[in-house]
Each structure stands twice: as C-alpha cells, then as structure tokens.
Amino acid sequence: MSRLPLPAPTTQCERCVAVCCRLRVVLQPEDDIPEHLTVPLPNGGKAMDHDASGWCVALDHEHMNCSIYAQRPDVCRRFVMNGPYCRALRIDYSRDRARGIPAQLE
Ligand code: SF4
Ligand code: SF4
Secondary structure: OOOOOOOOOOOOHHHOOOHHHHOEEEOOOOOOOOHHHEEEOOOOOEEEOEOOOOOEOOEEOOOOEEOOHHHOOHHHHHOOOOOHHHHHHHHHHHOOOOOOOOOEEO
C-alpha cells in the first residue's frame, strides 16, 4: 500500500492553527496548572479542558498561542514541532479528521 507523503518539515508553529492544542493533554503530577483550566479524568487524573470550538482552554485565540506558555504541561513541552506526530496531525486536520480530538498526549 502506498503512503501519502508527510509535509516537508518547514512549518513553523507561528504559521499553524495550533492543531496540537486540540489534543487531549493528560496532566502529570509535576504540572502546576490552574484548576479552572483542567477537567477530571475517570482514572482520577486530570487533563487540560477544551472550549466549545475544540481547542485547549489555555489557547489564546487572538494570537493562536499558549497563554500559559511558561507553565505549560510537560507533554506540551515534549511535543516536537515538525516531528512525525506534528506532521501527521496537520495532515489529519487538513482532511477534517482531527476535529473530534481523537488522541491524547501523556
Ligand atoms: S507543534 Fe506542530 S501542530 Fe503544534 S502548533 Fe506547532 S506546527 Fe502546529
Ligand atoms: S497548555 Fe498551552 S501548549 Fe498545551 S495544549 Fe493548551 S494551549 Fe496548547
């Protein structure tokens, strides 16, 4: 089976609509996130909450960047711009398949 090519690794976050901020971000014990930005998970943990449009509630929609950048969760720090997941996610979003927040980061 042939595979569609991934986008060339030239995209900068500044030119993206923060697709990764639509993912479910599972918080780690060391994360220090304001309670009102989080939701409880069935397993007792917490995740970043999402707004009605599907983005993380910490996203600054005017600038499409993280409003809590200095204290963003560990998984957000580890997400690699132009890494395989970033590139695959952007392909999915461009095909309108990522709108249901299909994956989570932990
Ligand atoms: S890490 Fe990737 S998906 Fe996230 S904002 Fe940057 S380019 Fe977009
Ligand atoms: S905490 Fe910041 S970087 Fe992480 S998903 Fe939310 S807006 Fe994006």
